[in-house]
Amino acid sequence: MVEIGKSLIFIGIVIIIIGTVLLFNDRLPFNLGKLPGDISYKKENFSFYFPITTSILISIILSLLFYLFGRFFR
Template sequence: MEGLGKTIILIGVLLVIIGVLITFFEKLPFGLGRLPGDIYIKRDNFTFYFPLATSIVLSIVLSLIFIIISRFTK
């Protein structure tokens, strides 16, 4: 249970850091949200945006972070 507590604290700290970065930066850094694979459709009175490529990149980055965290918490 001690390892689980440390992991939850670490995840909480990461979430706070991400929240602060999103709050103080108007646009996401490194072009996130504007990648070539993101779907953006704008019509007269309709706008559809689906960040497909951004979701994939964030998923890969978060997976790598959690893999690294799990190796250090063992």
């Protein structure tokens, strides 16, 4: 039962952090999805967008969260 409680607390904290970032995304000095290094190409009938920098940043954050999650439940 203790492990389930720890899991729920950890998941709740992660949800609060994600919600806060989404809530204040417009006011942050950087917007996820519009970071420098994201590739955007627009023509008359064609647009291409590849968020490479945003993908790398999200990957680093998720890797850190999973690392902490793994250490927390050993």
